[in-house]
Amino acid sequence: MENxxxxxxxxxxxxxxxxxxxxxxxxxxxTARRIATVILVxxxxxxxxxxxxxxxxMKPQGTIASGDAANGVIWVxxxxxxxxDKGNQLVSPAAVAFLPNGNIAVPIVTENQxxxxxFTNTGQYVKWWGGPxxxxxxxxxxxxxxxxxxxxxxxxxxPNDKIVSLTSNGKEGRWLQRMEGPSSVASRNNRxxxxxxxxxxxxxxxxxxxxxxxxxxxxxxxxxxxxxVTLDDQNNIYVVDTYNNRISKYREDGTRVWxxxxxxxxxxxxxxxxxxxxxxxxxxxxLQTPNNCVIDGSGRLVVVDPLxxxxxxxxxxxxxxxxxxxxxxxxxxxxxxxxxxxxxPATDTFxxxxxxxxxxxxxxxxxxxxxxxxxxxxxxxxGPVRACCFPLLLLIILAVIYGFTKFRTxxxxxxxxxxxxxxxxxxxxxxxxxxxxx
Amino acid sequence: MSRKPIKKNSLRGPRKxxxxxxxVRIIIFICLILVALYLATVTSxxxxxxxxNDTPRTLQEQELTLAQTEYEKGEAGPxxxxxxxxxxxxxxxxxxxxxxxxxGDKANIEDPERQWLLLGRAQVYLIQSNYKNALQQVDKLQKxxxxxxxxxxxxxxxxxxxxxxxxxxxxxxxxFTALTVKAEAYEGLKDYKNAxxxxxxxxxxxxxxxxxxxxxxxxxxxxxxNTGALESYKEAKKYNPGVSELEKKISKLSxxxxxxx
Numbered sequence: 001m002e003n004x005x006x007x008x009x010x011x012x013x014x015x016x017x018x019x020x021x022x023x024x025x026x027x028x029x030x031t032a033r034r035i036a037t038v039i040l041v042x043x044x045x046x047x048x049x050x051x052x053x054x055x056x057x058m059k060p061q062g063t064i065a066s067g068d069a070a071n072g073v074i075w076v077x078x079x080x081x082x083x084x085d086k087g088n089q090l091v092s093p094a095a096v097a098f099l100p101n102g103n104i105a106v107p108i109v110t111e112n113q114x115x116x117x118x119f120t121n122t123g124q125y126v127k128w129w130g131g132p133x134x135x136x137x138x139x140x141x142x143x144x145x146x147x148x149x150x151x152x153x154x155x156x157x158x159p160n161d162k163i164v165s166l167t168s169n170g171k172e173g174r175w176l177q178r179m180e181g182p183s184s185v186a187s188r189n190n191r192x193x194x195x196x197x198x199x200x201x202x203x204x205x206x207x208x209x210x211x212x213x214x215x216x217x218x219x220x221x222x223x224x225x226x227x228x229v230t231l232d233d234q235n236n237i238y239v240v241d242t243y244n245n246r247i248s249k250y251r252e253d254g255t256r257v258w259x260x261x262x263x264x265x266x267x268x269x270x271x272x273x274x275x276x277x278x279x280x281x282x283x284x285x286x287l288q289t290p291n292n293c294v295i296d297g298s299g300r301l302v303v304v305d306p307l308x309x310x311x312x313x314x315x316x317x318x319x320x321x322x323x324x325x326x327x328x329x330x331x332x333x334x335x336x337x338x339x340x341x342x343x344x345p346a347t348d349t350f351x352x353x354x355x356x357x358x359x360x361x362x363x364x365x366x367x368x369x370x371x372x373x374x375x376x377x378x379x380x381x382x383g384p385v386r387a388c389c390f391p392l393l394l395l396i397i398l399a400v401i402y403g404f405t406k407f408r409t410x411x412x413x414x415x416x417x418x419x420x421x422x423x424x425x426x427x428x429x430x431x432x433x434x435x436x437x438x
Numbered sequence: 439m440s441r442k443p444i445k446k447n448s449l450r451g452p453r454k455x456x457x458x459x460x461x462v463r464i465i466i467f468i469c470l471i472l473v474a475l476y477l478a479t480v481t482s483x484x485x486x487x488x489x490x491n492d493t494p495r496t497l498q499e500q501e502l503t504l505a506q507t508e509y510e511k512g513e514a515g516p517x518x519x520x521x522x523x524x525x526x527x528x529x530x531x532x533x534x535x536x537x538x539x540x541x542g543d544k545a546n547i548e549d550p551e552r553q554w555l556l557l558g559r560a561q562v563y564l565i566q567s568n569y570k571n572a573l574q575q576v577d578k579l580q581k582x583x584x585x586x587x588x589x590x591x592x593x594x595x596x597x598x599x600x601x602x603x604x605x606x607x608x609x610x611x612x613x614f615t616a617l618t619v620k621a622e623a624y625e626g627l628k629d630y631k632n633a634x635x636x637x638x639x640x641x642x643x644x645x646x647x648x649x650x651x652x653x654x655x656x657x658x659x660x661x662x663x664n665t666g667a668l669e670s671y672k673e674a675k676k677y678n679p680g681v682s683e684l685e686k687k688i689s690k691l692s693x694x695x696x697x698x699x
Contacts (some may be wrong), residue, residue, distance in 0.1 A: 032456035036465035043469050047476050054480065058488055061529035062498025071682055080500040081493070084507040122487035123495060309681070328681045332496045357497075390482035391475045398471065 065333030071310070072325040074364040075333035076349055079104070082117055082125040089358060096353040096360055097145045097153075098344040100168075104351050106360060107142040107155065114139040116153075116170060121347060121362060129170030137164055137173030144292075144340070148187040148205060156182035156194060163194055165207060175207030184240075184292060188231035191252070195226025200239055202252075213254050218244060218265065221256075228293035228303060232316060238301050240290045245283075247290065247303065247319060260319035262303070262312070263287040284321040285312050292340040296368040297348050297375065304352065306337040311352070311365060325365050330357055343368075348379040501525040509538070516542060520558030527565040535562045553582055553612050560619045569623040576620045583613050614640055621653070630661050648678035655687065664691055 064075055081088045090106065097105050103126060104119045116139070118126040131137040143158040151168030163182055165174040184195035191210075192203040199214020200223070214223040228240035235252040243266045248259035263281040266289075281287075288307035296302050300322060301314040309328040314321055326335050336356025343350050348369035352361045369379045381389070456462050483489045494500040505522035508514055514522065519542040526535040539562065542555050560575035621636035637654045641647060655670035668691040675684050 027458040027460075029456055029459045029462065032459050032462045033465070035456070036462045036469075040465050040469055043472060047472060050476065054483070054489070058483070060495040060499065061502075062496035064496060069683075077495045078497070078500075079493070080497075081503075084503045086504060086508075089504075120487060122491055123493040124487060124491055125493070327683050328678075329683075330497065359497075359500075387479060387482040387486050387488060390485075391478040394474060394478045395471075398474075 060332075063331045065327075065329060065331045069327075069331075070325075070333035071327040072323070072366060073311070073333055074366070076362040076364060077123055078332050078354075078362070079106075079119050079123045079360040080358070082119075082128075090360065091358055092355050093340075093353045093358070093360055094143060094355050095145045095340045096351045097147045097342045098351060099147055100149070100151045102344055102346055104342075104360060104362075105145060105147065105153070106353070107139065107145055109141055114142050116142075116145070119360070121344070121349070129166075131164065131166050132171065132173055135173060136162075136176055137166060139164065144183070144185045146185040146187045146192070148192070149189060150205075152187070152205065154185050154187050154192055154194075156185045158182055163192075163203075165192075177203065177207055177209070183242075184226055184229045186230040186294075188233070189235055191231055191235050193229045193231055193237050195223075195229040195239065197223075197225050199223045200226050200229055200237065202237065202254075211254055213250070220259070224266070227289070227291035230293045230295055230301070232295050232299065236316070238293060238295070238316070240293050240303055242289050242291055245281075245287060245290060247293075247301070247314065249316065249319065258319045260314070260321075262290050262321075285314070285324065287312060294341050294343045294350070296343050296350075296365070297345045298368055298370045300368070302341060302343070302350065302365065302368070304338050304341040306339050306355070309335045309338065311338075311341065311350070313365065313367075323366075332361065333363070335361070345369075346378075348375075498525065498528040502529050516552075516554035520554045520561070523558045524561045524565070527562040532562060532566045553579060553586070556582060557612055557615060557619070560616070560623075564619055564623055564626075567626060569626040572619060572623040576616050576623070579612065579616050583610075583616070614643070618650075625657060630657050633657055634661075646677045648674045648676075651677070652684060652687075659687075659691070664694060667691060668695065 060077070065073070066075065080090060082090075090108065093106050093108065095107050099105055099118065102121050104121060105116050106119070107114055107116050108128075113130060115128045115130040117128045120126060130139045139155060139157070141157050141159050142155040142164075144156040146154040148154065152174060153166045153168065153170060155164045155166070156162070157164065158181055161178055161180050161182065163177040163179055163185065165176070166172065167174055179194060179196055179201060181197040182194050183197060186193050187205070190205050192205060192207075194201050194203065198216030199212060201212040202210040204210060214221065214226075216222065216224060218224065222244070223239070223241045224243035225241070226239055227242035228238075230238045232238070236257070237250040237252070239248050239250065241247065245263040245265050246259055246261050249257040251257060261281070261283045262285040263283050286308075287303070287305045287310075290303045290305050290312070293301055293303045295316070296313075299316055301316050301319075303312045303314065304310075305312065308324075310324050310326040312321065312324045326338070328334060328336060330336060335352065335354050337354075338352050338361075339355045340353035341350055349362050349364055350368070352363060354361045369375050457466070480489075492503075494503045501521070502525035505518065505525040508518045509522045519538060523535040523538045523542075526532070526538065536559075539555055539559050542558075543552065556575050556579040560572045560579060563569070563572035563575060617636045617640045621633045621640070624630070624633035624636065634654065634657055637650055637657065640650050641654070644650070651670050651674035655667040655674065658664075658670060659667035668688065671684060671688045671691065675681070675688065678684065
């Protein structure tokens with residue numbers, strides 16, 4: 001036994017010439033090292049298995065359309081219900097908006113009144129509201145929703161010719177306006193734009209009407225049901241003229257910048273002979289009934305088309321068509337009569353009211369978040385990757401603790417050497433305070 | 439000058455702990471860091487709602503949640519049992535699906551000829567790519583449905599013209615679902631002739647079923663009948679316009695046809 005112990009001891013350094021020899025030994029136990037290595041390998045394997053199990057648990061179950069099958073749509077998740085019972089299921093959601101905190105608001109119409117249901121972006125039900133009871137602000141039939149930068153909410157009630165603004169908690173009314181057949185609403189900075197059957201109107205956030213533009217018709221400057229409006233950072237207004245099948249851009253003062261054709265008006269056949277659905281347009285987008293729209297993180301205009309089951313992307317500088325994403329289907333990642341779209345720049349995700357499939361889909365589109373490295377990083381951190389933030393933080397904390405301990409040890413050694421150099425008298429002196437006593 | 443004494447752990451010192459070895463200490467430290475990082479990751483995942491969040495994310499998870507809720511209420515009829523079993527199978531829980539169907543079989547459920555449970559079992563086998571067993575179950579189901587149909591006709595004879603039985607041949611949803619299961623199982627076995635037979639039988643009752651027309655086109659394309667496939671796709675497009683996937687198929691076959699000419 002003694003022989004074995006001797007083998008485990010190795011002389012590392014011999015120092016200080018003179019009568020006494022200072023020897024520092026390093027304990028070396030091959031058996032202990034082997035055991036520790038086996039433990040490490042076993043632990044790594046165990047953690048790998050546990051990680052695989054974890055990933056399996058996190059993976060959504062079911063058929064998810066991706067790539068060509070989803071026509072380029074990148075599915076993130078779907079929201080179906082506020083609870084597990086049949087009565088908790090979303091039924092034909094027709095409007096959706098991101099709230100400033102990244103949560104999602106969906107108006108749900110019931111028999112007598114409507115409520116707005118809030119979900120987290122991971123699909124968990126948070127709460128509902130519907131405006132103050134027994135007042136004109138109480139929501140009854142909201143057909144569109146918009147949320148301002150300050151969280152103020154704007155609802156249009158098409159059948160009631162009403163525009164309602166609520167406070168950010170949805171409990172108090174802010175202002176109320178009347179407008180014939182409002183069909184779309186958007187808010188940004190200090191402006192609220194509302195589309196109607198024959199044009200659009202611009203309000204400031206206090207509800208004051210700034211101007212109304214357009215008349216119902218087919219001519220240039222006319223509109224036939226504005227199914228979508230949105231604003232960009234410069235308060236330029238984008239208008240989707242659903243039945244005339246065209247989109248246009250206006251400056252804040254109401255002057256038109258451009259107008260482009262996106263398909264045949266009302267999906268009508270030019271010759272009157274082609275059956276419905278057979279109509280092809282010379283417009284590159286070839287849309288059927290363009291509807292709701294939003295500006296994405298790259299400053300592009302994204303338009304949803306319920307009858308084309310797609311999201312089309314346009315250049316906001318000149319209205320040129322960039323691309324089309326999405327296809328018909330019931331699988332997650334596909335659409336059935338999508339009617340409304342909203343964009344969250346923080347997570348670079350779109351929320352789409354997939355009306356025919358009774359769900360809200362959270363999706364991504366290629367190129368929507370911009371191409372800068374910072375934006376790409378933020379985008380990746382907005383997904384499940386952000387779950388790595390806590391471990392990373394822990395690693396940093398451990399590194400800091402380790403560095404600090406090393407620093408203190410070095411300093412203590414220095415102090416000790418100083419004490420030794422000063423001779424025996426120093427031993428009587430009190431400690432330097434922060435140094436470790438031996 | 440004070441000098442340090444020679445340390446006790448010299449040549450013949452007492453046996454030391456394994457932690458006295460620096461390398462061992464490092465390895466143990468790495469182990470602890472790994473465990474801490476893993477626990478932090480799991481905590482992070484749970485806190486951020488990526489795990490432990492039981493809200494359904496996909497259509498299949500949604501169907502499972504609904505079916506499970508109904509089943510757990512304890513009032514599940516044979517159709518609910520079928521739905522629950524199919525939802526389980528779709529989410530990769532085939533064994534549990536069969537257990538549920540077995541329990542349904544054992545329970546005294548009022549289900550003529552066990553139609554729903556047979557259909558459920560056929561669908562579960564189909565999801566598990568066990569095509570032969572799926573076809574066996576469909577055969578049993580079709581026999582049960584035929585017997586039921588005969589029984590209904592007999593019952594209705596005395597009450598005048600059984601008009602409701604003449605609609606769609608008196609066949610219910612189960613009959614048509616069984617046909618789709620049959621077609622899919624034969625397709626899985628690459629028996630396209632029998633798959634087409636099942637689809638055509640379906641279409642003889644529902645000639646405007648666009649998805650079935652498209653499916654027929656897909657199978658005809660696999661058999662090399664491009665003309666038949668194109669016709670079938672065009673027919674499907676009539677009843678389901680604006681579907682980009684269908685349009686792509688038509689355009690692909692049309693281009694091939696023109697090049698062939």
